[in-house]
Amino acid sequence: MVNNENATWSKHIQLINKTSECNRLFEFLADSLEQLPVTKEFRHDLKLVSEELLANIIKHGYDSHADGTIDIELAVDGSNVRMTFTDSASAFNPLERKDPDVINDLSEGGMGILLVKSLTDEQHYQRDHDHNVFTVTKNYNK
Amino acid sequence: MPLTIEIHAEPHEGKRISLAGSLDTDTAAQLQDKIDHEIDSTVHMVIMDLKRLEFLSSAGLRVIFKTKKYMDSHERKFMLLNLQPQVRKVFDIIKALDGMNVFKSQEEMDEYLTAMQNKVMDGDA
Numbered sequence: 001m002v003n004n005e006n007a008t009w010s011k012h013i014q015l016i017n018k019t020s021e022c023n024r025l026f027e028f029l030a031d032s033l034e035q036l037p038v039t040k041e042f043r044h045d046l047k048l049v050s051e052e053l054l055a056n057i058i059k060h061g062y063d064s065h066a067d068g069t070i071d072i073e074l075a076v077d078g079s080n081v082r083m084t085f086t087d088s089a090s091a092f093n094p095l096e097r098k099d100p101d102v103i104n105d106l107s108e109g110g111m112g113i114l115l116v117k118s119l120t121d122e123q124h125y126q127r128d129h130d131h132n133v134f135t136v137t138k139n140y141n142k
Numbered sequence: 143m144p145l146t147i148e149i150h151a152e153p154h155e156g157k158r159i160s161l162a163g164s165l166d167t168d169t170a171a172q173l174q175d176k177i178d179h180e181i182d183s184t185v186h187m188v189i190m191d192l193k194r195l196e197f198l199s200s201a202g203l204r205v206i207f208k209t210k211k212y213m214d215s216h217e218r219k220f221m222l223l224n225l226q227p228q229v230r231k232v233f234d235i236i237k238a239l240d241g242m243n244v245f246k247s248q249e250e251m252d253e254y255l256t257a258m259q260n261k262v263m264d265g266d267a
Contacts, residue, residue, distance in 0.1 A: 019168040044228050051199045055167035111200035118235045
């Protein structure tokens with residue numbers, strides 16, 4: 001399902017659909033990026049992107065009462081860091097959300113995906129065998 | 143990383159909400175609960191001091207915007223203070239600082255408040 005066979009190396013973690021999993025996600029990310037020559041700003045940006053994508057899946061994908069898992073793979077290919085989020089929740093493509101008008105309508109969603117789009121180089125969504133697969137790529141030499 | 147929230151009284155029926163740590167999808171509800179208990183229409187000014195806030199995501203932004211909207215609806219003041227670069231970047235991407243009172247330092251905010259106070263006193267004279 002996740003095609004990272006060209007990656008130099010990759011790491012994986014499985015989370016459950018609870019917001020308390022944020023801390024495990026942050027630790028996973030910090031450990032993974034430790035071996036790369038990335039800036040503090042790059043670490044922060046990817047942490048924010050990861051948090052927003054996890055929150056999107058928990059909030060919009062899984063029903064709040066349903067138990068679910070989220071598989072996250074971080075793969076490094078040259079200076080590209082690619083993160084893939086896979087879940088088995090209802091089909092949900094966050095890229096289809098329109099940009100928010102936050103000041104005038106607080107109920108409007110879309111702030112998270114706007115941050116994701118602004119802080120990564122590429123974003124891709126696909127529905128694959130009852131799974132949502134969302135991939136972002138960010139180059140640390142840009 | 144946890145979120146630490148401190149709320150202190152300020153002059154002119156104000157309250158200062160000082161945040162430290164991470165305001166994210168896991169901790170945003172803690173801030174919302176505190177604000178629901180501490181901020182009502184008797185509060186004339188909210189200063190949100192983000193000097194020690196290291197991480198902010200959209201879940202946290204929503205709480206901040208909701209508080210601003212509440213204060214605006216009661217014609218009260220809402221101010222943001224000491225935005226660190228990584229936090230400011232989030233606001234900038236969302237283009238959320240338009241129409242907000244944002245101060246880089248305590249001194250800058252004090253000058254603004256003194257000018258406002260003088261304006262009120264001049265108006266009363």
